[in-house]
Amino acid sequence: MNFKKIRTMLFAAFLCTLSFTQVHAASYTVKPGDSLFKIGVLFKTTATTIINDNGLSGNSIYPGQALYVNSKTYTVQASDTLYLIAKKFGISVDTLIAANSNVSSYIYPGQVLNIPAGYVFNGTTSSKYIISCTDSEVDLLGRLVTAEAESEPYTAKVAVAASVINRVQSPQFPSTLKGVIYQVSNGYYQFTPVLNGWINKPASDSSRKAALEALYGSDPTKGAIYYFDDSTTNTWLWSKPIALRVGKLVFTY
Template identity: 55%
Template sequence: MKKFKSLKTLLSALTLCAILSTPAFAGDYTVVSGDSLYKIGKVFNTSANDILATNNLKGASIYPGQVLKVPCDTYTIKSGDSLYLIAKKYGITLYDLRKANNKWDNNIYPGQVLNLPKINSNTGSTEPTTKPIVNYTEADLDLLARLVTAEAQNQPYSAQVGVAAVVLNRIKSSQFPNTISSVIYEKSYGYYQFTPVANGWINKPSNATAKKAAKEALYGSDPSKGALFYFDDSTTNKWLWSKPITARIGNMVFVK
């Protein structure tokens, strides 16, 4: 009887070890065009081989619309939530949250379930990324929000985030200055880069929505998809229209 109990205990321990050593795949990820197992693995802090094995895939080929099990916790949206607040609460970038859910607009609803990338309470794996993509002061945030207000206050919210993102994209580019204020106040061939600086609208107070949009861009959101310029679709500037379009939101056109 003692031997039986010992064997039973051993088997239970082995079973528990097997459970604990197996990655927990709790999220559903829908494949989009351009995805690969490697890219998806980077989003969820796992390997392509783990996704391959867990989903019983015969090869690395995947297709848009395919649903894969991925390792992450999930979050059920509650009334009053926003993508920005959820990302901030869990210490992940807004960009990572959007990427993990292929969610590039801000429309969410109570009861909707989101993947939380790089967070897995079952395996203890976390990768907090709460730092902004560009260091900034309150004065920088206010200046960026004033630019957003002047340029896009009558445009959709995602367009406002896009305007702020263009400034940050310029900072990351070797073609432009490397601070928020120097990008916004830059002159090229004797002309200011941004119309509100030239006409003085940059000095008008920002609104709350613009400040929120500016902060969202600072923490990784980029509806402009890497754009370095933006303009109203009524412009006749051939040079701007000749550039590759990355996004169109409302009346705003974003280009590289």
């Protein structure tokens, strides 16, 4: 048996395991236009966690400020490119660049990069949620979007979330996300996924992102409170003014 060859292989495998590791204090440098929310989405954490981990007194941050974030890191190898690293971890190149202040198009061997677990979020139109809601309600909204529109275009997902939020804001419906989504009116569930149990399936990343965009003010429907599949024969639904049609979904006022 060639023990020298085995030792070489084991050492190579050891070096490979050192090239990326899970850490709990990676450094992220704040960029212009950043918010704690956006950074939280990028690294799949919350603004509150970032505040607590960094001993911040509030939500204010400034460009150039170094923040500790929970992030996997990766040490660049000689044959690496941004594309290959992004592909290796199943993220986009834009997301990889966004997570690292020292990266544009050039990287070098030995450079340590943050590998975010989230995505780049650019959809905010407000500095805070447009309605009051809890983290569990945000997750609930994401699960509803997944159940109702997972196979639909992304705009349809945002529209589904927005129409639910529009109900929360309307005096015709309950005043909370949970109340609206679980509402039963005249013996009928307002949302089929609540009836068939699909509401209990985990939210996809894209559906959660769509829910967040709507919570921050994005509304492709401009105020719709109803939506339905275009195959329905319900004349009452079709009688309402159409706000938006996207994919197989129709949104009305």
